Amino acid sequence: MTHTELEKIETDLLLEGIFQRYGYDFRHYARASLNRRITHRLQQSHLEHISDLLPRVLYDEDFFNCFLTDMSITVTEFFRDPPFYQSFRKLVIPILKTYPYIKIWHPGCATGEEVYSMAMVLHEEGFLGRTQIYATDLNNHSLEIAKEGIYPIEGMKQSIASYNRSGAKASFGEYYHAQYEYARIHDWLKGHIMFANHNLVTDGIFGDMNVIICRNVLIYFDRTLQSQVLRLFSNSLCHRGFLCLGTRETVECTDVQCQFEAVANKEKIYRKM
């Protein structure tokens, strides 16, 4: 048996152990990325074999939390993929504007940059006041950062550049104030966002949403889990609700394909039929 095959057994056992002990289910995560994260944790903890992680995560809850952070860290940025926001403004906003009240769900929100980006768009379009945004993630550490809305100032230059390419109608500087090396998002923007813990794999539907924005989360799942989560999204959307995926994600060739029509093919904006 090759080293890689042995490591697959060890990884299977580790993920099964975590699921049984803590209820977090990583068994259907795409393995290649997951393997990198496990290797990283082994190096950080000076452990040799993946199976050495098993007793640590089972008996040491702090260690497990550390592992959980490794597993769920994703990097995000303000106005990531400006063309997405352009399309959203052009194709989705005019329809949303006709609704009296709007509910948006942002699962896998990580540290919150994309949630705040969407809140800025809605503010500029004049209906943030009648919108409730639900931003969820399985990682409490990320959620804390998202809730605080304080980001290193050195990233703001890139954020402003992306913002300006996103079809912006104001100035990015209106949304934060600088404090030493940090940019703090204004409270009036935060007030429309509710942050909560939700696990896409094991938790249930988030009902009656007008829009679900979940970009670059599905790529971390295998095909089975992708389909399961897309079904969850479909069931969480209201009639004619919008689903926004990452540029490299799709509903095509999944079992919800027939439930959606494409609104923007390239920017992966779909509408429930």
Add this chain to the structure above:
Amino acid sequence: MTQHYDAIVVGTSAGGFHALSAIVAEFPETFSLPVIVVQHTKEDNDEFLARHLNRQSALWVKEADDKEAIQSGRLYLAPPGYHLLIEADRSFSLSVDPRVNYSRPSIDVLFSSAADVYQDNLIGVILTGANSDGSQGLRNIKGRGGLAIVQEPDSAEVAYMPREAIAATPVDHVLALQEIGPFLRQFHEPILVKV
């Protein structure tokens, strides 16, 4: 009998546009080995490289899709802004994990995951570039028994990446740019039809 190989992975950054153009022109349409490429680019390059290489090559050149099954006769490019990884079932996965060696896509990420899957049936190629990305990945390929090839630094538009790769790994072949395509073509295994 020569060793059998299942795939070729290629990594390059500065100067890669011309180097890749020269190499892909050498591959036959039915090339039995899929070719998987990381070229460092800006995030908004918009399939420019794929369109260009498609014109240069008999292979079908495309950006890799998430969970797409890897097939022969194709050249896959890592999409800008995403790491490209290979799963055990020989399909692709994408990730937006942090940059590795200041790069996303990172050559090390592709090469290391490919080495895990293809073991000693993998060929890794490092071309021109101004960054040390790929050195560790090529080392991993060599460590699993795969074949490590590096463009001769003197023939590279930017010699840094090949030099770093050579310093990090006892590579199997250091080849001038015009030798690389023909060298790789020898691993093509045409399907024999019995009459």
